[in-house]
Amino acid sequence: MTEAQSAFHVKPASAARPPLTARIPGSKSLTNRALLLAAAAVGTSRLRSPLVSDDTLAFRTALGELGFPVHADPSDTVWSVTGTGRGPVGRARVWCADAGTAARFLPPFAATGSGEFLFDGSDQLRARPLRPLADALARLGASVRTGPDGGLPVRIESDGLYGGELALDGSLSSQYLTGLLLAAPLMTTPLSLTAERLVSRPYVDMTLALMRRFGASVDESADGTLRVLPGDYTAVDLDIEPDASTASYVFAAAAVTGTAVTVPGLGRHSLQGDLRFVEVLRRTGARVEIGEHATTVTGTGRLRGGFDVDMGEISDTFMTLAAIAPLADGPITVHSIAHARLKESDRIAAVARNLAALGVETTTGPDRITVHPAEPTGAGIACHRDHRIGMAFSVLGLRVPGITLDDPACVGKTFPGFHAELRRLFPGQAPAVPTADRTGEQ
Structure with missing residues (x-):
């Protein structure tokens, strides 16, 4: 020494x-993934001990703007969300604040529905890249327009997503892959996803575990391709670590x-x-x-x-x-x-x-x-x-x-x-x- x-x-x-x-x-990563899955599921899910913070409150508010309000108990320790098994319908302007998870998870979910959705956020969030996700949504059947630098604001017009085979650049963020995986059961055909140069793989494993908890059918082949079948998510009660x-x-x-x-x-x-x-x-x-x-x-x-x-x-x-x-x-x-x-x-x-x-x-x-x-x-x-x-x-x-x-x-x-x-x-x-x-x- x-x-x-x-x-x-x-x-x-x-x-x-x-x-x-x-x-x-509570975990931000688990809270925001579970919020989206609850909105996508059939029935009412209850999340116990969610994180109450700027990012999760932004995500909660954004879900409400898409037509899926989150109801909190008086102590803010149990959040309840009722889903219909379908994506949002109509028109919505969604404010993501500083929350990268909102900007990466919610657009694919919105695109599985029907309507026109505008996502925007703070200057800090606008500076973060979204191009790989926007390109993927366009290949799956949505009309997507990004901001001048390939980020927010993002405007999506969609009448559902088709599924199919998709290769994704995962070197910038694993959140693009997670956003597509979370939305995949709501697509019209199976989605097969291959991520190239994927970073932060443990976050993808977390996503897959939660999807299965909500009833999704997900398989991974020997070459790393993830295949998700269409089908309903089912509401659950979940304790957040x-x-x-x-x-x-x-x-x-x-x-x-x-x-x-x-x-x-x-x-x-x-x-x-x-x-x-x-x-x-x-x-x-x-x-x-x-x-x-x-x-x-x-x-x-x-x-x-x-x-x-x-x-x-x-x-x-x-x-x-x-x-x-x-x-x-x-x-x-x-x-x-x-x-x-x-x-x-x-x-x-x-x-x-x-x-x-x-x-x-x-x-x-x-x-x-x-x-x-x-x-x-x-x-x-x-x-x-x-x-x-x-x-x-x-x-x-x-x-x-x-x-x-x-x-x-x-x-x-x-x-x-x-x-x-x-x-x-x-x-x-x-x-x-x-x-x-x-x-x-x-």
Whole structure:
């Protein structure tokens, strides 16, 4: 351990001290997929413990604009949706706000119906690509017009989708494939989908598992082709797991503070691939226990570095690792994350610039970032309206005094109560948040 690193050494958690129990909200990925499936199913579905955040509320509102209102119980812990087994009918203007899942999942669903549908969103969402999805919908029988750069606003005129055979470029996002898969049972003929250079495969596996839970018939051939038969989805009642991507922040916090943190509800049978982030933390020296119904990470008081890791399939968590990587005893390289440049921000560039502001050396390439050991100093973090930047650098702030966020409220996209929960778990260590910008405390 270098002299610089010794300044950041933290004593490991006492074996006798019970783990801290983190309160992680429901999965955004599961919530929004389940909302669409419920709208497409015959009957009334009930989603228990859904995520209540900017993105899921945007998705919920968008479904209502398509004619499928979501009814919440008084405590907002059970959402009910009644579907007819068909796509929407008529005309609708749908506002997706910042929610990429709304812009990628809802247009295929709308196109299985009959009418004219206009989808639009924030400037941030307009900058994210949609061309592969728009081209696919056109090949399946819809009339599609995109914005000048191939993104939002998107206007769809359709009287149903035919199905058939389709090859899709999956190198930019797996969400295009998911949107088409979710809509496939409502098409008039079977849909056979082949995704080329697919990123984030675990999210597709999550989609397939949920589709089968709602009654879809889906098969995968040896060459990776997915075939979905037409047929009705059936309403179900579903418990939403805690969000594994969000849990990455408290797991990383355990690693850097030398404490133990448990997340109930995330066990070995989780549908979410991002739970694999704890295996990356294991490489840094943390102790990891994945049980039947919970996962616990225990920090050792120091971080090991000197390794490369492919995080292409769990890219939403690469920033969590990159933010704490300066505390390791050797460089850490994350690769296969080119598609992270097309998220809410260019995440590779944004992380590198923020680390540079803290005095940390990085090297980057089209699909990678290497973070070198350093003794970070406090500085302002530019969040770029990106929730994951705000949360990742808040974890580093548990060890580095003086880290502030220019947009603390950006965490509301997926975890409105993040700052309050971090202070509850780590009192006196979490970065200060201006009172006017605190989220989740009303």
